[in-house]
Amino acid sequence: MTHPIRRLGIVNRGEAAMRCVRAVRALRAREGSGLRAVVLYTDVDRDAPFVRHADAAVRLPAPAGEVRAYLDHELVITALRRAGVDAVWPGWGFVAEDPVFADRVVAEGMRFLGPSGTAMRALGDKIAAKQLAERTGVPVAPWSGAAVDDEAAAARSAERLGYPLVVKAAAGGGGRGIRMVESAAALPAAFRSAAAEARAAFGDGRLFLERNVSGARHVEVQVAADAHGHVLALGARDCSVQRRHQKLIEEAPPPGLEPALLARLAAAAMRLGREVGYVGLGTVEFLVAGADAYFLEMNPRLQVEHGITEAITGLDLVQLQIRIARGERLAGLEACERGVAIEARVCAEDPDAAFVPSPGRIARFDPALGPGIRVDTGIAAGSVVPAAFDSLVAKVIATGATREDARSRLVCALGDLDLVIEGGASNTGFLIDVLGSPEFRRGGVDTGWIDRRGRDGTAQVDGDASDALVGAAILAYQRRRRDARVNFFADTTNVSPVRVPPSIGQEVDLSFGGAGYRLQVFALGSWRYRVYLDGRAVTVTLREGDRHLARLEFADRTRRVVYDATEVGLRLELDGRPYRFGWETTGHVRTATPAMVVGVQVTPGERVAAGQVLGFLEAMKVEISFSAPIAGVVTEIRATKGQLVAAGDVLVVIEPDAGHATDGGAAGSRLTLGPDADPLGAFVGGAAGGAADLSALDAPEASQRRVAITALRDEIRTVLLGYDADPGRTRWLAALLESADQEMPSGDLAALKHEIVVFADLEQLFFTAPRSAVGGHVGPSNAARLRGYVRRMRAGGAGTDEEFRALVRTALAHYGVASLDHGDALERALLRLFATQNAPELRRQLVRAVLRCLAMLARAGAPLAADASLADALGRIAAMRRLVSDALADAAIEAHAVIFERPALEQQAERAGERVAPRLARAAAGASPPPPAVLLDLAATPRHLFDRVGRWL
Structure with a gap:
């Protein structure tokens, strides 16, 4: 006979509570039942996902702290009664292994989804559990046989067992109250330390000693037992990847173990369950060394890592707990394993600071999902990882047909996990390193492997670190530019170019790995940057996406960037691998x-x-x-x-203070930038700055010429659009263009005409001369209208006439901004637009050089005269004499004359010559007075024809 459960009280929080809520909802949808999930929460979790998704939520007051609230039996039972629950799911942690609480729940008329208090007492006490295992024929490692009451008793027992050995607490778990002891001299201190920790954590300071089984693996068997005497083993898991007894990575099935050994472990686990009359789900843990296995303990609850068993068996173990509590039978249930599952625990802890918890607000959480990937979590973007609770953020589980399939999927999922904890850190990069190590890939590591492998926090000095340094420098640059943008648009009563920082690049000071770095960062265009370090440079693109996300693009590779900047420094991840940089201005x-x-x-x-x-x-x-x-x-x-x-x-x-460090690591090899040729190197046979030489445009290959002219145009446009330019480099660029001569191939250089249009489109917005308005009135200048537009920018420039908005749209299109809708892109473009007027002399000097180059090309026969947009741009520049210098206005007039007026005059002369030539031919045969029409044509004839006129006359 089964007994339905209508309201299930969840005495847990975070990921555990969320796991149960989802199981309840799925079971309800399948059965069409009225089962409801009721959660208990403290104020710190008021907005947590498990509270939002539950069918009902009851607040727990926490006068003694959030953790104590979940451990206070009276407080919890009162809340459960008030919520009207008829069953309780404890999950793992808190009261899940508390026999007193289990008995109290049953006494209150509610069902407890776990073993009885009696079974818990027999198994939860590690000393009693070992004695039980010995009675049922389950092998145990040599141990003290009972609790050791004091240091003297511990010394006697240790002498019999031998070293190394382990001091363990009789109560509790989670790696607390455990100390490794290598020698007799270390035993007293280890004994005192373990006893104190056990008393503080569990209220029970009893200890026992156990011989250390060196090189052993931690293998556990999942068992399930119903109230009708059926006990099943549902598979085994390997949890050997541990750091200081805390599990990091688990997998199922355990790699490399013989089926016969796994069968022995399953049989032993089921014997233990039957012996104590176990009901519910539990986990029996063993140490496995070669062909030998030793009982470790039995956890009378569901384990954190139960998800990997679910992944390869298709079972829902939480739903199975509910079914057992309803009185259902397990007879006929089979656990057929298929494939391999590996789980990684992502925690808010800092590997660079000895893995200390690093809680904080989750600024971004975007897990990578796909075939064979499962993510169990209790947080979302905007959630807070409270300092009072466990630092677990998520469990990422990958499954595959083979172990390597699962491992590679897990590495990819962790690398693509977008996780930002404001002011905090995560262990994601550490997990990726572990999963990629040769030892893990071979399989079968033991419980001491991670601690032997160690991790001293030293920053990785490699190509990735250099890439990270480039990204960090650009993000620091962008941070300052963001401040400048905020300042500029915060006060639109004074819209003036003088309030815009000069576009000459920025120096950025960073520390990393104990070394200091001074980099120069120049913005070349929308998201394009050139970064200099120690005389070397690299040109990259860094595109910011959503907040805390970016893409860093080199010539031959693209890196995914997740970052969090604080007043102390910058934590940056490249493809999931973390790097920490300190601001040199930490104070x-x-x-x-x-x-x-x-x-x-x-x-x-x-x-x-x-x-x-x-x-x-x-x-x-x-x-x-x-x-x-x-x-x-x-x-x-x-x-x-x-x-x-x-x-x-x-x-x-x-x-x-002395000793304060922002780099988080010891000194290492100095980072350098990889070789990256200067884009203008082709024009000097090396790095820009040498003698100007346009001979690269003589290259026989058209592709080489295109690359050279594209680099030249990019550099010019960087200056024209108000991006960062080194003054010396700009002067050199002007000299390069001045070096053009009529022997130069003109086809590719003619493309420079587009840069003149860009200059005119931008410059006209700052023209200060009043304009003619409708009805002959004088209207405001473009400069005044631009200021008015900026003040109304957030409203799309409302109140600004459409004619001027069209001019603004045309200018902003050169920045890649297609609309006047307000946003970051519009503000960034406008800031650069105003920067063009901040010390504009070099920029206009460069434009003069371009104009002279185009005039020279026209004299050499370049086909420029058909470009109406160029003619219009030259006319606009010439008309802005009050804004631009006389020299630039005259250069525009001269270029217009050479490019557009001179060809027209030459065509007129040729036509006149064609009419005069026949008369000259006839005159050569016999002199006759010229008609008046011929005399008019003579004034416009080419020189070679006019020379013949004298002979004719």
């Missing part, structure tokens, strides 16, 4: 938004602690504090009460 306290300084509460020479409030700002009528990012001594106060500050301005400077 500079900056404002994040335009504001007014309300007051500064520290003085120079004062020592401050990290996080200490230094003063207050007022922004948008809201008072906000600013704090010390590090501990140290205040050396400068750069802000005063009442001062208006812009985003990114330095308020206070702190000298860090």
Whole structure:
């Protein structure tokens, strides 16, 4: 007879609670039942996914802290009664292994989805469990045989067992209360430490000793037992990849173990379950060394890693717990394994800081899904990983027909996982390293492998690190540009180019691996950058996607970037591998938004602690504090009460305490940039900066000529559009164009005409001369209309006449912006547009060089006269004499004359010559006076014909 469950109370949180909620909903959809999931939550999880997805949620008050709330039996039982639940699912952790709680649930008339309190007591106490195993014929490793009461008893037992050995707590789990002991001298301290940790964690300081089984693997068997005496083994898992007794990666089935050995383990696990009258799901753990296996313990609950058993058997183990609790029989249930599953635990912890928990707000969480990938998680973007709870973020499970299929899928899924914890870190890169190691790929590693392998936090100095350095420098550049953009558009009452930073690139100071780096970053165009380090340069594209995401594109490779910037530094992942960079200005306290300084509460020479409030700002009528990012001594106060500050301005400077480090690693080999030829190198036979030489355009191959002219045009357009340019390089570029002569092939260089159109389209927006308006009135200048447009930018330029908006659209199209809809792209383009007027002399000098080059090409016969857009652009430049210099306006007039007017005059002369030539031929035969029409044509004849006129006359 079965007993339905209507309301299932979930005494857990996060990923565990979310797992049960999904199981309940799936079972309800299949059966059409009224089963409902009820969760308990504390305030820190008020907005967590498990609360949102549950059918009902009950708040747990937490006067003694969030963790204590879940452990307080009276508090939990009261909440469960109030919610009207008739069964309780404890999951794993908290009260899942608490026999007192299990008995209390049953006494309250609710069902407990797990074994009885009696069975828990027999198995949860590791000493009693070992004694039980010995009685049922399950082998155990040599051990003390009972609890050791004090250090003296421990020493006597250790002498019998031999070293190395393990000191273990009788209660609890999770790797707590366990100490490895290599010698008698280390035993007393290990004993005291383990006892203290066990008392603090479990309220039970009893210990026992066990001989260390060196080179052993951790293999566990999943068992299920119903209330009718059926006990089944549902498969085995290998959990040997552990760091300090904490599981990191699990897989099923265990690789390389003989079927006969696995059958022995399954039989032993089922014997234990029958012996204690076990009901529910549980896990029997063994140490396996070669052909020998030793009982470790039995966990009377579902394990965190149960998902890999589900993945290869097709069973839902949480639903199975519910079915057993309803009284259903397991008779006929079969667990047929198919394929291989591997799980990796992604945690909010920092591998570069000894794996300390690194909680925080989840700024981005976008798991990679696909064939054979499962992600169990209890968080979403915007969630918080609380410091009080476990640091697990997600379990990523990959399945495949073979172990290598599953491993490679898991590596890919972890590499494509977009996870950003604001101010925190994750172990994703560490997991990728482990999965890619030769030892793991061979399979069969033991429980001590990770600790032997170690990880000292030293940054990887390799090609990837150099790529990461380039990405970090560009992200630092973009961060400053974002501040400049915020400042510019925050005050549209003063729309002036003088408020735009000059476009001369930026120096970026970074620290990595104990070394400091000073890089120069130049923006070449939309998302294109040239980065210099120690005399070498690389040209890349870094495209920002959604917040915290970017793509870093080199000439021969593309890297996926996930990043998080703080006041201390930048954590950046390339294809899932983490790198940490420190700002060299770590002690500079900056404002994040335009504001007014309300007051500064520290003085120079004062020592401050990290996080200490230094003063207050007022922004948008809201008072906000600013704090010390590090501990140290205040050396400068750069802000005063009442001062208006812009985003990114330095308020206070702190000298860090001695020993403070931002790089997180020891010194290593210095990073360098890979060889990357200068785009203009073809014009000097090397790096730009040497003697100007356009002979590259003589290359016999058309493709080589196209590459050369494209590089030349890109450099010119960078300057014209207000992107970053080195003044010396710009002067060199102008000299290069001046070196053109009439012997130069003209076909490719003629493409420079497009750059003149770009210049005219942008420059006309800043023309200050009043314009003629309808009815003969004088209207506002383009410069005035542009300022008005910027003030109304967020409304699409409402109130600005359509004629001018068309001019703005034309200009912005050169930046790749196709619409006037407000957004980041529009603001970035407008900032560059205004930058063209910030110290524009070099830019206009370059345009003069282009105009002279085009005039020379026209004299050499280049077909430019048919381009109406070029004629229009030259006319506009000539008409802007009050904005541009007389020299530039004259150059435009001269180019127009040579390109467009001179061909027309030459054509007119040729036509006149054609009419005069027959008369000259007849005159040679006999002199006669010329008709008046011929005299008019003579004035326009070519020189060679006019010379004959004298002889005729």
